[in-house]
Amino acid sequence: MNGVIVWLHGDSLSPTDPALLANPGAPAIFIFDEPFLAAAQLSFKRLFFLYECALEAIAGRNGSIRRGVVVDEVRAFAAEHQASTVHVTDSVAPRFQQYVAELQTTGLQVVIHHPPTFVSWRGEPPRRFSAFWRRVAEEALRPGSTGPELPSEEVE
């Protein structure tokens, strides 16, 4: 039981997800959150967009897209792959924090990855955007790289 799986969620649904990049060979799972979606009744367009994102995120690996209770499905997937560790990318959503806590109580180790920062602000923000912008503008306007490689025109 020392394998690793990657759990993808709707806040980081990309082949460049940091948890995926850190674990090139690991199986990956995305779950349509059944109780949440049954209550939210989003439009099909949204769910299809997520499906397209998920398909591309797991392409070329041992990947799985499921419908169910997120924590149960992650646990089952981990068991299928003899994994005791789940890698996932951080999210500020309270539901995400809750699922991580639930996974931990079931004995799985959860390793949280972080996307590249836009600005390094931590903690309580000011009440108004203008005050925030004044304090972060300089950093926000400083590029950290040249950005992702873009496809050439012919690819289309």
Next chain:
Amino acid sequence: MQLRTDLQTREEQAAYLAEALAGLFEGAAQPSPIRGGRRAALRRLRAFNVQHYARTRNDVVQRGVSLLSPYIRHGVLTLAEVRDSILSRFGHTPDTEKFVNELAWRAFWQLVYAHLGDRIHQDIEPAKYRTRVPRRLLPPEVMSATTGLVCIDESLRELYTTGYMHNHARMWVAAYLQHWLGVDWREGADLFYRHLLDGDPASNSLSWQWVGSTFSHKPYIFNRQNVERFSAGTYCARCPLAHNGSCPFDDSYENLAWRLFGVSLAELEGRR
């Protein structure tokens, strides 16, 4: 339940997903013309020309905007990647700086969400002014995009068919629903959230609160002149209500402040 990942065409995938996710969505099983995935995101990023962004971003017809929000919202592109790509290709100009400033709005709302959690779905501050219009539930003509107001109906129709709405149109619709119709912002936010491909708890709820003044200094309002100016006159030209004198937006800001909130514009804007 395990979903298939081997279907090739979009049509096959959509038909399959509609069955696999039965019970979990509302309305027709029609995908958006906007494609998901990293490849589509990078194509969009490459296609976006930020020149003239500052001047054209508010125009709902010219649309000098990036259309990147669905990808950014789902982490298919990060704010840092988008910023880096734009600054390295277009340099530091008033347009690129305005664009990065808009990216920062998302970063700001995310930080507020990280701090307040689900409390973002309740009034964060008391409303500075509340509309005098009586409270009502979301009317059916909003759900069917048949209010008769072309600026509102076109915006809603785009939302329902593509899952996108221009930022300025979002502001109009959110202000119309709250201040003119008396709909609770949570109901409007819920409607947007169900349809927007970029639907995000933080950006959505906090923007609605910004329009309503429970997370800003004053309620946001607009008038017909604003619609004319930022739609190159096209909406009003086609709008029957604009020609028979019953456009609810056809007034000065001063009069609208009195009509909607019972105060002067100076009071509404916190200048008195």
